[in-house]
Amino acid sequence: MDLKQTQVNDTFRSLHFCIFGAGSMAEAIVRGMTEQQLTAPDRIAVINRSNAERLHELQDRYGVTIELTAEAKQKRLAAADIIVLAIKPKDAAAALHDLKPLLRADTLLVSVVAGLSIGTMQHIIGSAPIVRTMPNTSSNIGLGATALCCSQEVTAGQKIAAMTMLNAMGIVTEVEEPYLNIVTGLSGSGPAYVYYLMEAMIQAGMEGGLSQEQSHDLTVQTVLGAAEMVRRTGEEPATLRRKVTSPGGTTQAALEVLEQYQFANAMKTAIHRAEARAQEMGEQIGRNME
Ligand SMILES: NC(=O)C1=CN([C@@H]2O[C@H](COP(=O)(O)OP(=O)(O)OC[C@H]3O[C@@H](n4cnc5c(N)ncnc54)[C@H](O)[C@@H]3O)[C@@H](O)[C@H]2O)C=CC1
Numbered sequence: 599m600d601l602k603q604t605q606v607n608d609t610f611r612s613l614h615f616c617i618f619g620a621g622s623m624a625e626a627i628v629r630g631m632t633e634q635q636l637t638a639p640d641r642i643a644v645i646n647r648s649n650a651e652r653l654h655e656l657q658d659r660y661g662v663t664i665e666l667t668a669e670a671k672q673k674r675l676a677a678a679d680i681i682v683l684a685i686k687p688k689d690a691a692a693a694l695h696d697l698k699p700l701l702r703a704d705t706l707l708v709s710v711v712a713g714l715s716i717g718t719m720q721h722i723i724g725s726a727p728i729v730r731t732m733p734n735t736s737s738n739i740g741l742g743a744t745a746l747c748c749s750q751e752v753t754a755g756q757k758i759a760a761m762t763m764l765n766a767m768g769i770v771t772e773v774e775e776p777y778l779n780i781v782t783g784l785s786g787s788g789p790a791y792v793y794y795l796m797e798a799m800i801q802a803g804m805e806g807g808l809s810q811e812q813s814h815d816l817t818v819q820t821v822l823g824a825a826e827m828v829r830r831t832g833e834e835p836a837t838l839r840r841k842v843t844s845p846g847g848t849t850q851a852a853l854e855v856l857e858q859y860q861f862a863n864a865m866k867t868a869i870h871r872a873e874a875r876a877q878e879m880g881e882q883i884g885r886n887m888e
């Protein structure tokens with residue numbers, strides 16, 4: 599490890615975090631940070647609206663600090679260097695109003711809320727430093743794919759801190775804010791498309807006479823192996839697909855059916871619909887705050 603990385607790590611370890619919301623994305627972030635030992639778990643406070651049982655679960659699992667009373671939650675938020683907004687879009691406007699009086703000039707807000715724009719957040723809380731992100735649930739096992747964008751108030755140090763936190767959950771890439779909605783459609787919602795595909799593959803295997811377990815295991819390994827082949831060989835999916843497809847063989851016959859059902863069209867239309875939905879959700883939050 600070079601000196602620069604040591605300095606980054608030391609600075610990161612000195613920060614106080616408050617995760618606002620205790621759902622699946624919150625847990626993915628906490629897990630990444632604690633498993634990678636980026637910071638002492640008790641420097642991460644987790645709060646939510648009401649479910650104390652869930653907070654105790656996270657405390658038992660990861661050793662994080664939890665706060666249950668309104669006063670203690672406010673104190674934690676006011677003391678945090680980085681607040682991660684990990685609540686549902688419909689709760690975001692109210693939460694930002696609650697947060698506003700607790701933010702210092704140098705508090706960094708990191709949002710994972712789908713559709714919620716930096717402009718909408720700043721309309722409520724003022725010109726604060728904000729990192730808007732779109733992770734996905736594979737972050738839970740360190741294989742997440744996250745995109746982020748920064749408001750102009752974000753300092754170089756704050757950006758490094760946000761990157762360090764998100765890198766603990768997988769890969770991170772920076773995009774201009776308008777592209778976060780397509781990221782949401784592609785990689786944010788993406789795991790669900792793959793699971794849907796897998797559900798159909800498992801079903802087909804069972805229809806062909808395999809046991810549920812056999813069909814499940816063969817499907818999982820097929821998807822895992824295909825993704826790993828793309829990653830390890832560096833070859834394009836289209837090239838690898840052609841290598842599976844013998845002229846006049848089984849794969850060609852199957853792909854012709856997929857084409858007949860306009861599979862590629864369906865997938866692209868679905869991703870763009872999710873992209874548009876992210877935009878709609880953002881506009882809805884904007885309307886809710888008026
Ligand atoms: N699940 C996914 O695949 C992804 C989700 N996201 C985004 O992450 C955000 C969170 O999603 P999940 O973790 O799946 O949701 P979730 O429903 O699992 O968790 C939301 C949490 O927020 C808490 N909460 C709600 N209002 C609150 C308030 N005013 N104060 C404190 N806590 C409050 C709830 O108690 C709950 O613990 C959403 O905005 C979603 O758009 C982003 C990328 C992927």
Ligand SMILES: O=C(O)[C@@H]1CCC=N1
Binds near residue numbers: 712782786
């Ligand atoms: O379905 C949703 O709205 C969230 C955003 C990306 C994945 N899940």
